[in-house]
Amino acid sequence: AQRVTQPEKLLSVFKGAPVELKCNYSYSGSPELFWYVQYSRQRLQLLLRHISRESIKGFTADLNKGETSFHLKKPFAQEEDSAMYYCALLFSGGYNKLIFGAGTRLAVHP
């Protein structure tokens, strides 16, 4: 069955420290993965999608099919990065519903 796992509920770092938010998935098809971010009291916003291989706000994520992972990384965290981060898998077997992980709260301290 398709599943997304984000093992950390909270990741707390100091400004300037590297950040890695973990995401593992289970999916029998060809996965398409996303990272969504939710800043305080704001809507879910797309941060990254693996197929575009881009860097947004200094964040990158690489799909590792061997490890079934899509970890989100940033070399130097900023206070404005504090938010909830959700990894999501596109289940293309139907009409492209998203399957979300439980989310990780990133807290960046000054």
Added chain:
Amino acid sequence: EPEVTQTPSHQVTQMGQEVILRCVPISNHLYFYWYRQILGQKVEFLVSFYNNEISEKSEIFDDQFSVERPDGSNFTLKIRSTKLEDSAMYFCASRATSGALYNEQFFGPGTRLTVL
């Protein structure tokens, strides 16, 4: 930049009452979704809607739930007889049918439903 909007932002209702949550998707989008997030839990898919009919629904989406696109702009989620466990944040999302952003779902700000 166009956005998905949702009303109301917060709805409080008594158990057993009917509620209608409203969404205005992005104007040229044709796929619509509802998700919900119970406090402290993950965002869960409820239903997808395309071409004026439900295309997929989850096991959460039982007979108490219905969706409708009553006109060219609104997309509604109705809960016929609310239960305490329906208390959650409900998110509407929409996506385009083609183009570079084809698979990107754009989310509304959510409606917080509180059932007393």
